[in-house]
Amino acid sequence: MIHDIIAKEVKLVQNKKTNIEARVILILICLGVFCGCFWVMNQTYDPLARYPYATDENRDILLQYLDSEDIDYIISNQIQPEEFIEFIDEEGFNIRYCRLYYTAAKTQAQSNAYIVNFVNRFRQHFSANTLKTLLEHYSYVDLTTFYENEAIRQQPLKLVANPSQMFVILNADTSVYKYAPLNLVQTGSLSLHENLAQAWERMENAYQSMLGSDASLGLVKGYTPYDQVFTEYTTLSQINPERVDQVYLPAGQNELQLGYTIGLQGYQEWINGLLAQETVDYAALKEGLEESLKVKISWLEENAYRYGFVIRYPQDKESVTGHLYNPFLLRYVGTENARAMQENNKVMEEMKLSEE
Incomplete structure (x- = not known):
């Protein structure tokens, strides 16, 4: 009788061990299937799938110069390729300043390399709208000289964005630097x-x-x-x-x-x-x-x-x-x-x- 009881217990333990082994094998199989599927998906994943402006002509260059965070940025901000594509291969290019580059180039002509460097150095002084106004009245050289010298030497000294306005007030804190009026x-x-x-x-x-x-x-x-x-x-x-x-x-x-x-x-x-x-x-x-x-x-x-x-x-x-x-x-x-x-x-x- 005791022998039968021991035999049943041994058989029960063996069954539990078999079940555990089966479960482990099942888990490993599922994990293998998951990894395989993930690998296949990763091989076919298109990071530009959500970017409506990607084309056969610009896809390769976008993937070459933009990482996943950059791509997420242009998607979330609805930035079109023409706003940055001409600057993308310039040293120091930052997609987050692309609209400043674009605004500068459209307002006052200069080389792409010069514009990227200018914006990167002085972006804290202007928004895209302010930059447009500034470049309608001042040259890049005058803006650079002002920000590098006058604004540092005479803090706080603010450059008037639109000095052509009739009612500009100048004082110890405001400047039109070398602006020359028209009319x-x-x-x-x-x-x-x-x-x-x-x-x-x-x-x-x-x-x-x-x-x-x-x-x-x-x-x-x-x-x-x-x-x-x-x-x-x-x-x-x-x-x-x-x-x-x-x-x-x-x-x-x-x-x-x-x-x-x-x-x-x-x-x-x-x-x-x-x-x-x-x-x-x-x-x-x-x-x-x-x-x-x-x-x-x-x-x-x-x-x-x-x-x-x-x-x-x-x-x-x-x-x-x-x-x-x-x-x-x-x-x-x-x-x-x-x-x-x-x-x-x-x-x-x-x-x-x-x-x-």
């Missing part, structure tokens, strides 16, 4: 924006009508290019380096570079007087002017707005503009804006101006 016309030896030139002629005629044909507002400053501003600023800095930025801003930051600013007779005399004073005293400066200049100041303060001009840096607004009063420096803003500024005693920094 300039000659008035005597000076260049002015064409809209300003027409308004200037009307204002000069009105002044002569009121004070006689021999009277003149005396236009002495118009559009002033970067290099000339740089020279003038350097000269004035030697007179009074501590105060110069309050009377004449440096090159790139000076609104005379915009084409919408003019200086009238008395302009330079006033600046020199401000720099020569130990303590700023406008009353003393006015007292020292010849009578015709005193008359001119009064007329401008009462009438310039009628022709679209404002005194750019008026008295009692120094804390807003960061600039000392100069009654001979005018900015053209259009008649409606000028009237609103006159009536509300506001400067450009305090207004939301609109083109008429």
Whole structure:
């Protein structure tokens, strides 16, 4: 009896062992089948299957230069081949900046290698939309020089993306660098924006009508290019380096570079007087002017707005503009804006101006 029981137990153990072995074999077979299927699938997998713009012509080059993450990126962002294919073999190419490369090339011509290098170095300064605007107004060389020198030397200094806008405000934190405006016309030896030139002629005629044909507002400053501003600023800095930025801003930051600013007779005399004073005293400066200049100041303060001009840096607004009063420096803003500024005693920094 005991022998029969032992025999049954032995047989039960043997059956369990057989079942385990069978299960192991089954698992190994399934694993082998899975690996085989995976290998077959891997041999036939097309990483560009989900990319609708893959063609027989571009497939090989896409697979050569883009890894799986890159391919996922162009799929998820719906990037078409024409946005990057011409840059793909350039050293430093990064698919994540392809729209910047594309925007740059379409806006201002340059070699693909140059564009890739330019974007890779300075991409933190612009978006695709901003880059387009910048390249419509500045050269690659000027942008490179600005970002490498000016922006580092004078932090924080921001380059104005669209310096052609009528109401650009320049100060210690903004720059148009070497921008040269279009739509300039000659008035005597000076260049002015064409809209300003027409308004200037009307204002000069009105002044002569009121004070006689021999009277003149005396236009002495118009559009002033970067290099000339740089020279003038350097000269004035030697007179009074501590105060110069309050009377004449440096090159790139000076609104005379915009084409919408003019200086009238008395302009330079006033600046020199401000720099020569130990303590700023406008009353003393006015007292020292010849009578015709005193008359001119009064007329401008009462009438310039009628022709679209404002005194750019008026008295009692120094804390807003960061600039000392100069009654001979005018900015053209259009008649409606000028009237609103006159009536509300506001400067450009305090207004939301609109083109008429």
